[in-house]
Amino acid sequence: MDVPAGVEVVLAPNPSFMTGPGTNTFLVWDEDGSCIVIDPGPQIEEHLSRIIERAQPHGGVSAILVTHGHPDHVEGAGRLRALTSAPVYAWSQEGSPAATNTLADGEIVPVGRRILRALHTPGHRFDHLCFLLEDSAALFAGDLVAGVGTVVIAPPEGDLLDYLASLQRLLALDLRLILPAHGPTITEPRTLLEQYIAHRYDRERQVLEGLAGGPATVETLVKRIYADVDPQLHGMAALSLTAHLYKLEREGRVARADANESAGPWRLSEPAEQG
Numbered sequence: 001m002d003v004p005a006g007v008e009v010v011l012a013p014n015p016s017f018m019t020g021p022g023t024n025t026f027l028v029w030d031e032d033g034s035c036i037v038i039d040p041g042p043q044i045e046e047h048l049s050r051i052i053e054r055a056q057p058h059g060g061v062s063a064i065l066v067t068h069g070h071p072d073h074v075e076g077a078g079r080l081r082a083l084t085s086a087p088v089y090a091w092s093q094e095g096s097p098a099a100t101n102t103l104a105d106g107e108i109v110p111v112g113r114r115i116l117r118a119l120h121t122p123g124h125r126f127d128h129l130c131f132l133l134e135d136s137a138a139l140f141a142g143d144l145v146a147g148v149g150t151v152v153i154a155p156p157e158g159d160l161l162d163y164l165a166s167l168q169r170l171l172a173l174d175l176r177l178i179l180p181a182h183g184p185t186i187t188e189p190r191t192l193l194e195q196y197i198a199h200r201y202d203r204e205r206q207v208l209e210g211l212a213g214g215p216a217t218v219e220t221l222v223k224r225i226y227a228d229v230d231p232q233l234h235g236m237a238a239l240s241l242t243a244h245l246y247k248l249e250r251e252g253r254v255a256r257a258d259a260n261e262s263a264g265p266w267r268l269s270e271p272a273e274q275g
């Protein structure tokens with residue numbers, strides 16, 4: 001994996017359909033003996049031992065940062081804290097119960113003379129943080145973007161309107177590298193972010209087209225839009241389309257055909273309802 005100077009990746013042994021090759025745990029250090037860990041990953045003793053071992057030449061683990069509260073990122077945080085006495089930083093204790101310190105948007109975590117800036121980037125999950133390593137214009141992106149596979153935006157945890165705003169925010173930064181929590185380094189950040197945004201708007205257009213002929217349920221929309229996709233993936237597709245419908249509902253562009261029927265069909269809003 002292509003990483004800036006003073007950064008190392010320790011790949012967790014948790015490969016799966018959802019995590020790709022596994023979770024990337026990152027070490028970021030400065031020569032003064034500060035070494036922080038980003039996303040300790042799953043609670044697998046062998047993985048946590050490797051993190052500690054790799055941090056040893058840099059003065060040991062001085063702090064633990066968490067991008068968000070999904071187990072493949074945060075589960076090992078409490079155990080790593082117990083083994084190293086390092087504090088755990090996250091957006092909230094609600095999202096990451098092992099957190100000892102919370103970070104606000106824009107807050108700085110110093111690593112010796114280097115600066116990591118926390119950016120609150122909700123969408124995949126409400127508590128999602130990215131960390132910008134300012135001296136390298138490199139972004140530790142957690143699950144906001146992925147080096148392999150796609151990012152799941154599943155309501156109620158995931159929020160597509162927030163997610164798109166977070167992608168736009170990253171696009172406004174002049175990033176040189178994105179280091180995702182799953183898969184290889186992204187060396188063309190702008191191109192990838194533009195593709196991600198375009199992909200979601202393509203899907204949104206399909207949802208609106210799918211409702212143009214009259215009300216339809218999520219299941220009907222999945223069958224139309226994902227006709228070429230393995231039916232085993234239709235459960236995930238339904239979550240993704242639901243995220244789109246919630247976004248469009250918040251924007252006043254679609255509504256439930258029967259306001260009392262939460263599992264029922266969706267329809268386009270009347271022009272008078274929009275605005």
Ligand SMILES: [Zn+2]
Binds near residue numbers: 124
């Ligand atoms: Zn996640």
